[in-house]
Amino acid sequence: MRFLSIVRIDENSGLQPSPKLMADMGTLMEELTREGKLINTAGLMPTAEGTRIRLSGGKLSVVDGPFTEAKEVIGGYALLETASREEALEITKRFLRVHGDEWNVECEVRQLMTHGETCG
Known part of the structure; x- marks a missing residue:
């Protein structure tokens, strides 16, 4: 089973990852990759460097970031392969x-559909 863990952050918090956080995260990612549970992961560039493209009523609109109306934004993701939802x-x-304690981070975990599956 594959799951996408979507990382939501407050981009305006001003927090930067410490060397300890980066080292601890690297250790965890190496372990999960070695075990075949972490397929891919990445952080995303700030919304100031992003663009939103929306289709509404048959019309496309394009808006460049930053997206100030959003308190939390997607800051990264992890693609996981696990035996169960509970493991993910x-x-x-x-x-x-x-x-640690200084960060406010939220993850949304969602299973990927397999070929032939539909929503609902």
Whole structure:
């Protein structure tokens, strides 16, 4: 089963990852990759460097960032391969715990549809 753990952050918090956080995260990612549970992960550039493209009523609109109306934004993701939803949730909890007390981070965990599946 594959799951996408979507990392939501407050881009305006001013917090920067400490060397300890980066080292601890690197250790966790190496372990999960070695175990075949972490397929891919990445952080995203700030919304100031992003663009939103929207289709509404058959018309496309393009808006360049930053997107000041959003308190929380997607800051990164992890693509996981696990035996169960519970395992994906536990891995995500481990990821969040690495951040310590000073960070406010939220992850949304969603299973990827397999070929032929539909929503609902």
